[in-house]
Amino acid sequence: MAEKFFWADAIAEKIIKERGKKKEYVCASGITPSGTIHIGNFREIITTDLVVKALENKGKKVKFIYSWDDYDRFRKVPKNVSEKYEKYIGMPLSEIPSPFGKGSYASYFEKELENQLKKVGINPYYIYQNERNKKCQYASLIKIALDNREKIMKILNKYRKEPLNKNWQPISIYCEKCKKDFTKILQINNYEIEYECGCGFKDKFDFRKKGIISVKWRIDWPMRWKYEKVDFEPGGIDHSVYGGSYTTSKEIIKEIYKAEAPIYVFYDWVKIKGGKEFSSSTGNVTTIQDVLDIYEPEIARYLFVGTKPKTGFQISFDNDVIKIYEDYDKLEEKYYSKKADSREKRIYELCQIKLNKKKPNKESFRHLISLVQIGKLENLNKKSKERALKVKNWLKKYAGEDMKFKVQNKITSKLTAKEKLALIELKERLRKKKYSEEDLFNEFYKICEKVDIKNTEFFDAAYRVLINKKKGPRLAALILNIGQNKIIKLLEKIK
Ligand SMILES: [Zn+2]
Structure with missing residues (x-):
């Protein structure tokens, strides 16, 4: 309302x-x-x-x-x-x-x-x-x-x-x-x-x-x-x-x-979702520090600022954290592009500890989930590095299994003949040029067409080879984040 x-x-x-x-x-x-x-x-x-x-x-x-x-x-x-x-x-x-x-x-x-x-x-x-x-x-x-x-x-x-x-x-x-x-x-x-x-x-x-x-x-x-x-x-x-x-x-x-x-x-009370049980009698209580381990201070404030005191709400520690970061980033974007209405403007300002003149430049939480797990943090700015720490804590303590992965350096998954062909084709194309995420995404479909393999089968095989899972972050982004050269080296191991 x-x-x-x-x-x-x-x-x-x-x-x-x-x-x-x-x-x-x-x-x-x-x-x-x-x-x-x-x-x-x-x-x-x-x-x-x-x-x-x-x-x-x-x-x-x-x-x-x-x-x-x-x-x-x-x-x-x-x-x-x-x-x-x-x-x-x-x-x-x-x-x-x-x-x-x-x-x-x-x-x-x-x-x-x-x-x-x-x-x-x-x-x-x-x-x-x-x-x-x-x-x-x-x-x-x-x-x-x-x-x-x-x-x-x-x-x-x-x-x-x-x-x-x-x-x-x-x-x-x-x-x-x-x-x-x-x-x-x-x-x-x-x-x-x-x-x-x-x-x-x-x-x-x-x-x-x-x-x-x-x-x-x-x-x-x-x-x-x-x-x-x-x-x-x-x-x-x-x-x-x-x-x-x-x-x-x-x-x-x-x-x-x-x-x-x-x-x-x-x-009204605050409930905890996906975190520790909320009970002062067990001594096992969720503290502000627990929230700050995974939320930036401004977002910790944001959780409370946007809800009237008499309305109960829950603080999420599970995969909802990604959505909350996205909502906050959207609000921030609106604020600095002057598209926020008066209430949104007020909420944003009251979340701040110190209001920045310019929009803070930060990677999204979702993108950082990949970067952290690939171990590619060296090019991040200070603010993104701070956010990456929250991502690390979150992955360690609360993230769902579907969010976790480990980049492989060996081929451990069994591949069908067609899957092998498609991945070798991918390797060849990665050798030829540097891709943007969009171009690479389009390339996947060209590969599937050429090898005559279903899109779903191709993605499934790629995830299995790259991270030993059936699903993962957006494939093109994942490949570019890991680096084309590393992927080529891995795919060379397909026999
Ligand atoms: Zn006495």
Whole structure:
């Protein structure tokens, strides 16, 4: 369905209209770094990025914040992390050692994603919630939540089957001794909290001075909207259902923090086709890096830019990759020949990390599939060489068998008398002149006519001899890519 406007521009307009004139607009996104961040979460990040860019294109100043919820508790050991990490359950993610090398558990997964985002041209302002919490930056807002505990419970209970326990609190405490949150609040007196831990430790502290509080998600979210004055934030479908965390956060920010909830859009899931299974519980997740191994950064963006957030889609790792490269190249061609309509123009521009003045000169992915396998890359320009690397990765990990071949240097296939005659005729003609692809293609039919062999039989024999397969890339192109001389040498071996 053709849309007149690009979706991110429509959201930007809505933000300006509903939030009013502001010196600076704040767009937010974030996640708990509980393990490797999968490509599905990238949809949230790029949705925000595109809205940020749309606002900027309208001349607005925008702050893009990405919140690492790394003071959240460690809930579950992912499959790609040692089982020994069981002992850290209940501790803040920022206080656990990294499973792979130096630093903390949280920072390991944070840096992993931050590095990947750089490659696709996304550079938000990162907020590490463990730092803010440890510095007690939310103390006054936490106080408001504690003072309004009953009101908050009433809001949350509206959407719950089982009401919250009467002793429920909007926060939990990390024990100062064992660092875990298996604690019980005994008493709250103004800013002073008395707690007792399962480890036996018992203490009193002032939460303006000691940052050992973790605010529960449904209160934490609206609290930070208030703190950051967030104007826009997308959310996954799980947060977006009626009675989900967006519903309650919207009520809490209004009733408790006396502010308006940001403009919100929900994004649907991304599925993976022909790649790894998509599951965070197995630790075997598809990451942005997996996508970047086979897609150029602009095309990785293109996968997301062209689809509205609320529409689900799939990222292909199988032979569809060729088609996606072709679609993108077509869009690029249209853009530089000024044939793109306004929406296509917008999509192309938002895919770019740095917009080139001239159309980038690159070989097609399909052509490179042959060149890579023939090993003929020396004459390629820099951009095509970069694309060839993606092709190599793709051939190695995901390409269908029909796309793979190996140029032969011996005749291994049995040939009929007619097939031999036709291929020898081909050899003779290749000796006589240098062909263009079109001329060579026409020559095949002349050969078939002369030898009186069916076209299909001729092609079949040629593929068998050249690459030991029944099918392959366009034959004329294949021969020219391999080089006429090499083909002559191979065909000389026909006895
Ligand atoms: Zn303890």
